Amino acid sequence: xxxxxxxxxxxxxxxxxxxxxxxxxxxxxxxxxxxxxxxxxxxxxxxxxxxxxxxxxxxxxxxxxxxxxxxxxxxxxxxxxxxxxxxxxxxxxxxxxxxxxxxxxxxxxxxxxxxxxxxxxxxxxxxxxxxxxxxxxxxxxxxxxxxxxxxxxxxxxxxxxxxxxxxxxxxxxxxxxxxxxxxxxxxxxxxxxxxxxxxxxxxxxxxxxxxxxxxxxxxxxxxxxxxxxxxxxxxxxxxxxxxxxxxxxxxxxxxxxxxxxxxxxxxxxxxxxxxxxxxxxxxxxxxxxxxxxxxxxxxxxxxxxxxxxxxxxxxxxxxxxxxxxxxxxxxxxxxxxxxxxxxxxxxxxxxxxxxxxxxxxxxxxxxxxxxxxxxxxxxxxxxxxxxxxxxxxxxxxxxxxxxxxxxxxxxxxxxxxxxxxxxxxxxxxxxxxxxxxxxxxxxxxxxxx
Numbered sequence: 001x002x003x004x005x006x007x008x009x010x011x012x013x014x015x016x017x018x019x020x021x022x023x024x025x026x027x028x029x030x031x032x033x034x035x036x037x038x039x040x041x042x043x044x045x046x047x048x049x050x051x052x053x054x055x056x057x058x059x060x061x062x063x064x065x066x067x068x069x070x071x072x073x074x075x076x077x078x079x080x081x082x083x084x085x086x087x088x089x090x091x092x093x094x095x096x097x098x099x100x101x102x103x104x105x106x107x108x109x110x111x112x113x114x115x116x117x118x119x120x121x122x123x124x125x126x127x128x129x130x131x132x133x134x135x136x137x138x139x140x141x142x143x144x145x146x147x148x149x150x151x152x153x154x155x156x157x158x159x160x161x162x163x164x165x166x167x168x169x170x171x172x173x174x175x176x177x178x179x180x181x182x183x184x185x186x187x188x189x190x191x192x193x194x195x196x197x198x199x200x201x202x203x204x205x206x207x208x209x210x211x212x213x214x215x216x217x218x219x220x221x222x223x224x225x226x227x228x229x230x231x232x233x234x235x236x237x238x239x240x241x242x243x244x245x246x247x248x249x250x251x252x253x254x255x256x257x258x259x260x261x262x263x264x265x266x267x268x269x270x271x272x273x274x275x276x277x278x279x280x281x282x283x284x285x286x287x288x289x290x291x292x293x294x295x296x297x298x299x300x301x302x303x304x305x306x307x308x309x310x311x312x313x314x315x316x317x318x319x320x321x322x323x324x325x326x327x328x329x330x331x332x333x334x335x336x337x338x339x340x341x342x343x344x345x346x347x348x349x350x351x352x353x354x355x356x357x358x359x360x361x362x363x364x365x366x367x368x369x370x371x372x373x374x375x376x377x378x379x380x381x382x383x384x385x386x387x388x389x390x391x392x393x394x395x396x397x398x399x400x401x402x403x404x405x406x407x408x409x410x411x412x413x414x415x416x417x418x419x420x421x422x423x424x425x426x427x428x429x430x431x432x433x434x435x436x437x438x439x440x441x442x443x444x445x446x447x448x449x
Contacts, residue, residue, distance in 0.1 A: 001078045003153035006130070006142055007171060009080055013140055015132040016238075019044060019166040020159065023129055023143070028122035029113075032091070032100035033129070038387045039092060039350060040163035041099055043358030046137040047071055047090060050354075052327035052347040065316075065327040067092040067347060073139045077110040082140060085111055094324035097389070099164075104141070112143035126151060131166070163385040163436055178237040179382065185236075186363060186380055187443040189223045194373040200227045210371035217243045219374050220363060240360040244428070249364055249377040255428045257362065259400065261421060262352055266330060266343035274418055278408050281308060281341050285407075293411040299333060299402040301395055309336035312402055314392060315343070322393045331395065333402070342422075350388045357386045360435070362428070378444045385436030399430040 010018065027033035035041045047069035055064045073088040087103035105111045114120045115127055126146030133139050144150040159167040189195070197209040200222035209215035220243040221227075224236050246255050264270050269277045278293045285292040297305045299312040316329020330343035364377040394400040403425045409417040432438055 001076075001080070001142070001148070001150065003150050005080065006076065006150075009076055009082070010132045010140060010171075013082075013132070013138065014134045014136070015140065016134055016172075017044070018130065018132045018169040018171045019162070020131075020154065020169055021129040021166050023127040025123040025125060027116075027127075027129070028118040029105050029116045030118045030122070032102045034165065035090065035099040035101050036165045037097050037099070038163075038389055039099065039354065040385070040387050041090065041166060042069065042350065042354035042388075043386065044133075044162060044164060044166055044168075045071060045090070045131065045139060046133055047351075047354070048137075050347045050351045052345065054327050065094060065325060067094070067327055067350065071139055072137050073104060073141055075104075075108055075111040076140055076142045077112075081110050083108055083110045085141075094327070094389075097323065112141075115143045115145060128154060130169075163387070178239070182236060182239055182361065183380065183441065183443050183446060185224055186361075186376070187378075187446070189220070189376050190378045190443060192223075194368065194375050195219055195223065197372045197374060198222050200225065202227045210373070213367070213372060215372060216245055216365045216367060216374050219243075220365070220376060238359055240356050240358075241363070242360060243363050243365050243376065246364045246366060246377075249366055249375075249379070255364070256403075256425050257428055257431070258403075258423045258425050259434075260352055260356065261423050262344055262349065263420065263422060264342040265345050265348050267332065267340045269342035274406070274420065275408065275416065277341065278406065278411070281310060281335065282406070282408075283307065289409075291409070291411050291413070293408045295406040296404055299404075300398045301401075303398075304336060310334065310341060311336075312395070314395060315340075316346070317392060317396075319396050322389060322396070324389075324392070331392075331402075344422075346388075346392075349391075353386070353388050353391055357383075357434070359384050360386075362431075378442055379440055380443050381431075381438065381440045383431060383435035383438050386434050387436075390434050394426065394430070394433040397433065399433040400424060400426045 050067055050069045053066050053068060069090045071088045073085045074082040075085055076082045085104050085108035087106040089102050091100045091102050105113050105116060116122045124146050128144040128151055130142045131139055158170040162168055197215040197219050198206045199209050199218040200206055209218055226236060244255050244257050278295055282293045282295040285294050297307055299305060301312050304311045310333050313332045313334045315332050316324060316326030318325050324346060330345045332343045333341045335341050360383045362381040365374050367374050403423045405421045407419050
């Protein structure tokens with residue numbers, strides 16, 4: 001197999017990204033190859049739904065906590081054939097912490113069994129693991145033979161470090177090129193001046209959005225050719241695009257940003273229903289609107305709300321070591337009587353966070369009064385590299401907080417109108433708590449070609 005032939009196979013599979021890992025003698029099927037000491041690799045490799053697992057050992061009377069993320073992996077062999085490796089998964093052990101690559105040879109006829117078998121050639125130096133991903137969530141793998149010329153061919157290509165143990169191979173479009181294209185578009189949008197609020201629909205048509213004061217994000221997405229949807233995937237060439245409104249384009253540090261709006265998956269909210277939750281923990285509208293029940297406020301770690309007494313907790317998390325100690329743990333709202341009112345399980349939050357925030361761009365905007373128009377700023381903040389453990393730590397130190405806005409109109413009727421919105425938010429001045437690399441760029445001063 002030549003590298004040229006392998007790249008041709010990747011192109012036929014619509015591959016977008018190629019990553020490599022130079023394998024150590026301990027990277028084999030027996031030891032589970034090491035993929036890092038955190039969750040950063042989840043930002044690179046598409047996975048299926050993350051699941052939590054808690055097991056007990058009868059011998060030691062200890063519990064083991066871990067998260068499993070299946071991979072849709074296909075091994076490519078020397079003849080160019082490929083077949084699925086159905087038991088491949090990433091396993092994260094938060095108590096160490098370690099991410100491991102597991103089950104990748106089982107029941108796969110084209111797997112690199114000899115090169116990953118510790119009793120054959122699985123301890124040789126010079127092996128390179130190549131993992132290529134496409135937008136369909138597929139991963140195509142190949143392990144280079146140390147005796148082949150492929151390693152020399154690979155050395156002719158530049159690589160870019162990531163936040164994980166994998167390096168990105170600059171084989172077609174580089175991360176730098178995607179950043180340039182994004183900045184070109186943001187410069188164009190800034191120079192347009194005032195833009196009428198709008199949304200881009202999936203059929204390619206635009207609809208007016210000048211009566212809703214929260215259409216800045218939709219307007220920015222429409223200008224970038226992104227249709228309004230609820231997909232938990234990056235918006236533009238691998239970048240998550242987040243617009244946020246400010247009063248002055250030159251002063252944005254104190255503004256609050258909504259990171260995500262996940263629904264709870266446990267507690268009274270889920271188990272007994274939203275109406276029971278509002279009855280027990282909500283309160284009548286404070287502005288006197290008739291027959292309306294609300295639940296809101298700012299909930300920070302271990303600080304009871306003055307209005308409800310409910311506090312935000314991190315269940316199954318050791319706040320001293322900043323480690324998950326129970327895989328079934330969650331971000332939780334807990335009543336003053338220690339009742340679990342709503343939970344967001346770590347496994348679900350990791351699944352959402354891993355892809356959306358690996359590369360994020362923040363664009364400030366100002367708006368007019370009705371009918372709303374938006375002017376997007378020139379100072380673009382580009383953030384790369386994050387990890388879910390940093391997300392939890394940011395909750396612990398109070399940077400990230402829960403800001404729900406839940407209401408039920410016609411509350412006492414047989415057909416109440418319920419609106420759910422559970423926002424996890426952060427002040428823009430604190431985003432260094434969740435990203436590894438932050439750069440603010442004046443897009444008008446760059447020569448982009």
